[in-house]
Amino acid sequence: MSEHEPRTTGQQFGRRSWAEPWKIKMVEPLAVTTREQREAALEGAGYNTFLLRSEDVYIDLLTDSGTSAMSDRQWAGMMLGDEAYAGSRNFYALERAVFEHYGYQHLIPTHQGRGAEHLLSRVAIRPGQWVPGNMYFTTTRLHQELAGATFEDVIIDEAHDPADLHPFKGNVDLAKLRALFERVGPENVAYVSLAGTVNMAGGQPVSMANARDVHALAQEHGVKVYLDATRMVENALFIQEREDGYADRSIAEILLEFCSHTDGGWISAKKDSLVNIGGWLAVNDQELFEELRNQVVIFEGLHTYGGLAGRDMEAMAIGTRESVQDEHVRARVGQVRYLGELLSSWDIPMVQPIGGHAIFLDARRFYEHLPQDRFPAQTLAAELYLDSGIRSMERGIVSAGRDAAGEHKRPKLELTRLTIPRRVYTQAHMDVTAEAVKAVWDAREQARGLTMTYEPKYLRFFQARFEPL
Ligand code: PM9
Numbered sequence: 001m002s003e004h005e006p007r008t009t010g011q012q013f014g015r016r017s018w019a020e021p022w023k024i025k026m027v028e029p030l031a032v033t034t035r036e037q038r039e040a041a042l043e044g045a046g047y048n049t050f051l052l053r054s055e056d057v058y059i060d061l062l063t064d065s066g067t068s069a070m071s072d073r074q075w076a077g078m079m080l081g082d083e084a085y086a087g088s089r090n091f092y093a094l095e096r097a098v099f100e101h102y103g104y105q106h107l108i109p110t111h112q113g114r115g116a117e118h119l120l121s122r123v124a125i126r127p128g129q130w131v132p133g134n135m136y137f138t139t140t141r142l143h144q145e146l147a148g149a150t151f152e153d154v155i156i157d158e159a160h161d162p163a164d165l166h167p168f169k170g171n172v173d174l175a176k177l178r179a180l181f182e183r184v185g186p187e188n189v190a191y192v193s194l195a196g197t198v199n200m201a202g203g204q205p206v207s208m209a210n211a212r213d214v215h216a217l218a219q220e221h222g223v224k225v226y227l228d229a230t231r232m233v234e235n236a237l238f239i240q241e242r243e244d245g246y247a248d249r250s251i252a253e254i255l256l257e258f259c260s261h262t263d264g265g266w267i268s269a270k271k272d273s274l275v276n277i278g279g280w281l282a283v284n285d286q287e288l289f290e291e292l293r294n295q296v297v298i299f300e301g302l303h304t305y306g307g308l309a310g311r312d313m314e315a316m317a318i319g320t321r322e323s324v325q326d327e328h329v330r331a332r333v334g335q336v337r338y339l340g341e342l343l344s345s346w347d348i349p350m351v352q353p354i355g356g357h358a359i360f361l362d363a364r365r366f367y368e369h370l371p372q373d374r375f376p377a378q379t380l381a382a383e384l385y386l387d388s389g390i391r392s393m394e395r396g397i398v399s400a401g402r403d404a405a406g407e408h409k410r411p412k413l414e415l416t417r418l419t420i421p422r423r424v425y426t427q428a429h430m431d432v433t434a435e436a437v438k439a440v441w442d443a444r445e446q447a448r449g450l451t452m453t454y455e456p457k458y459l460r461f462f463q464a465r466f467e468p469l
Contacts, residue, residue: 018334021327022423025072031055033389046465047382047450049391058389059429060421064357066112066270066277067421071322074274074315081311090313091304094280097320101252102229102259102267104282106289108296111307113230113268114139115300116281120226120266121147123291125190132180133193134172135159135201138399138459140193140228149190152180159201160412162351162362167242169204169353170197170235172214186221194262195228196235200395202415203231203336203355205238208246208254211261226283227265232258233272234356237329252324264288271357274319274422278312336420338427342434348441351415358419361437363396367447372397372414374449378466380416380440383447388436393417398452399461 033041033056045051049062060067082088095107110116117140125131127148133140134155141151154176158166172194181189194214197203218225236254239246246254259265264283269275283289293303300307308316322328333356340354349365363370363377370376377396384390396414403409418433454465 018331020331020335020423021325022071030058031389032058035386038386038389042382042385046454047378047468048461048464048466049381049385049393050462051465052385052391056389057385057391059425059433060391061358061418061433062391062393064271064419064421065268066275067424068270068274068276068319069421069423070274070276070315070319071423073322074318077314077318078311080314081309083310085305086302087304088310088313090310090317093317094313094320097317098280098282101255101320101324102232102265102282103256104259104264105284106282106286106293108281108289108292108303109306109308109313110266110279110281110296110300112270112277112279113228113266114143114279115307116266116268116279117143118299119281119292119295121149123288123295124224124226125149129188129190130180130184131190131193132172132177134170134195134206135198136400137195137199137228138401138461140195142458144190144193151193152176154180155198155201159198159204162202162349162360162365162413162415165352167205167353168207168210168238169201170195170206171210172206174213174217177214177217181217181221181223186223189221189223191263192218192223192225193228194225196230196232196258197238197356199231199357200399200411200413201355202351202360202413203234203357204351204353205235205242205356206258207243208239208258208261209243211258215261224263224285225261227259227262228267229259229265230268230271231357232265232267233323233329234333236324237333238356240326250324251326251329255324269316269319271422272323273316274323275312275316278308278316280306280316332420332422335425335427335430339418339420339430339434342430343437346434346438346441348437351413358417360395360413360415360417361392362414363416364414366416366441366444367449369445370447370449372410373408374469375452375466376447376449377414377416379447379449382450382466382468383440383443384416384436387440388432390418390433390436393419394461398464401460 125147269278349362351360400409450466
């Protein structure tokens with residue numbers, strides 16, 4: 001080792017550690033509660049972590065959505081907000097950043113991801129059509145269904161098995177997609193809904209080769225591919241690490257190439273793009289763009305602000321550029337892996353390989369004695385909160401909702417998600433979290449499950465209420 005090379009502690013032990021490429025400038029104090037306080041708060045929240053007040057939460061791993069810490073550059077950008085009703089210069093800055101990093105020609109800002117899903121579904125779906133996708137996402141599928149489509153899951157089978165170690169568990173099964181084209185006719189397929197790092201599968205990536213093949217197959221049938229690029233930056237890291245030919249390519253290059261295999265996309269900028277609010281929809285087709293641009297003024301706002309303030313668009317433009325920096329993505333996914341590897345070393349069951357944005361605990365194996373009707377993943381989220389004030393999210397039977405006949409959809413994956421906000425928590429928070437999960441694991445035989453006492457019609461996981469059995 002030359003004397004100019006860095007000497008890290010890790011190096012002394014024959015390994016090299018990573019660290020975040022930032023330091024902390026401002027802190028937000030956290031509340032520490034007693035077990036009695038948490039019992040009262042959870043009861044008041046109907047045993048649904050979405051209904052807790054954040055002031056009753058210690059480490060908040062509910063979601064990585066809108067929970068990022070913005071950089072000093074982003075905060076400075078907020079002061080450059082051009083709050084004109086029309087033609088804000090921040091819109092043009094965002095348009096440039098999206099074009100440079102995602103490659104799409106025409107941009108429509110939206111207030112968040114589901115605003116974009118709503119517009120795309122209204123414009124691109126004819127009632128009675130099908131939308132194939134690599135596993136459902138809650139808001140995405142609901143907007144497709146409300147527009148009259150039937151969603152068809154065409155993800156590879158491996159994605160439904162938490163223990164399968166396939167490196168690209170987000171991939172589309174081309175045989176399933178081809179079979180759908182043959183069964184219903186390509187004219188009855190609205191578009192292929194492709195998502196990067198598939199959220200409900202455990203943050204699992206799609207390979208570049210798969211994106212290329214999906215696009216070729218869809219083009220053969222005259223069908224467009226639209227990308228949910230919400231966590232596509234994280235997907236690019238997995239391609240860099242796992243796919244032949246990409247080890248020396250930057251995240252930015254991989255992202256741009258991946259998007260070139262799609263006809264347009266949308267994003268909840270509250271994730272990868274490091275902002276607290278915002279989203280966009282962007283397409284290459286001029287005619288489709290004009291229709292979308294007409295719809296956005298009905299539901300979101302003028303086509304140069306889409307429900308956002310100018311300052312929000314500026315923060316999003318800057319966040320977009322920061323999000324594709326290799327060091328940033330490595331540290332972000334590295335922190336998720338740190339937590340996952342610690343839990344794995346204690347044999348705690350979770351979705352493997354560890355995904356990009358969260359650890360997904362396998363509640364079926366966690367609570368082997370609880371049938372799915374007792375909501376094991378919801379139970380696990382409740383127990384974890386009671387133990388230590390850590391907030392997580394159910395991603396199982398409650399999130400899946402009901403089918404047209406009114407029966408519970410029963411996903412194979414019954415998961416509790418520990419979602420890591422970007423640039424927010426330290427390694428010590430990860431240690432505390434891991435120890436809390438271990439405590440709940442050690443007490444797993446005492447869990448009795450929950451019963452649902454209130455169920456809203458749409459996206460029930462947000463507002464449903466439960467009682468302990
Ligand atoms: N995802 C999440 O916590 C927000 C709350 S749960 C609905 O994972 C994808 C892949 C998402 C997503 C939101 C949206 C919707 C679209 N696609 O929340 O409307 O993970 O900005 O985005 C959440 P918005």
